[in-house]
Amino acid sequence: MGTTTFSGPVRSESGFEDITKNATTGAITSNASYNKAIRGGVQALSGAGAADIVNLITELTTGAGAAAVTLADGSTSGQIKIINHIVDGGGTATVTPTTFANGSTIAFDAVGESVTLVWNSTVGWVASSVNGATVA
Numbered sequence: 705m706g707t708t709t710f711s712g713p714v715r716s717e718s719g720f721e722d723i724t725k726n727a728t729t730g731a732i733t734s735n736a737s738y739n740k741a742i743r744g745g746v747q748a749l750s751g752a753g754a755a756d757i758v759n760l761i762t763e764l765t766t767g768a769g770a771a772a773v774t775l776a777d778g779s780t781s782g783q784i785k786i787i788n789h790i791v792d793g794g795g796t797a798t799v800t801p802t803t804f805a806n807g808s809t810i811a812f813d814a815v816g817e818s819v820t821l822v823w824n825s826t827v828g829w830v831a832s833s834v835n836g837a838t839v840a
Contacts, residue, residue, distance in 0.1 A: 744784075749773065755787060755799060764812055765791035775801040778823025785829070789817040789837070803828025811838040 725731070744760020752771045755762040757778055764773070764787060775785070787799060789812040796813040804810075805827040810819050817836035821829040831839055 750791075755785070757783070757785065760784060761786045761788065763788050763790045764797045765793070766795040766797050766812070767793040769795045771795055771797040773797050773799045775799055775821075775829065777802045777828065778825075781823060781825045783823040785821040785823070787812070787819050787821070787837075789813075789815055791815065801829045805829065806831045807840050809840050810834075811840065813838075 745758065747756050747759040747762045748765070749755060749762050750765040751767055753773060755773055755775045757776055762785070764771075766789070775787075778785070787810070789797065792813070792815045796811050799810040799812070799819075800808065801810075801821070805824065806829075810831070814836060818833075819831055819835070819837050819839075820833040822832050824830050
C-alpha cells in the first residue's frame with residue numbers, strides 16, 4: 705500500500721497506527737493511538753495465588769489471614785497490569801512480582817487500594833500509580 709499524505713486535520717473513528725522502519729537496522733516500530741477506552745479481562749483472585757498476566761485487571765479478595773500473591777514477568781514492554789483490592793476479610797495480600805523496579809513487594813490491606821503497573825523489559829514491572837497500597 706502506498707503512502708497517503710493529508711493536509712489539514714484528520715479524524716478517525718477507530719484510531720491510527722503509525723508504522724516506521726529503520727533504514728539502517730530494519731527494526732519496525734509501531735505506535736497506535738485509539739480514541740476509545742482501554743478494555744481488558746478481569747481476574748477474580750481470592751486469597752493466595754498468582755495474578756495472571758493475561759487479564760488487564762486482577763481484583764483481590766482477602767480472607768482473615770495473609771495471602772501471598774505472585775506476579776510473573778510481563779510479555780512485552782508497555783503491557784499494563786492493574787491490581788485492585790475489592791473485598792477485605794481482615795488479612796493482607798502481598799504481591800511479589802518476579803521482577804519489580806520499585807522494590808520487591810506490594811501490600812494491600814484495605815478496600816480501594818490499587819496499583820497500576822507497566823512492564824518494561826529492561827527493569828521489570830514499574831509502579832506508575834499507587835493508591836493506598838504499600839510498595840516495599
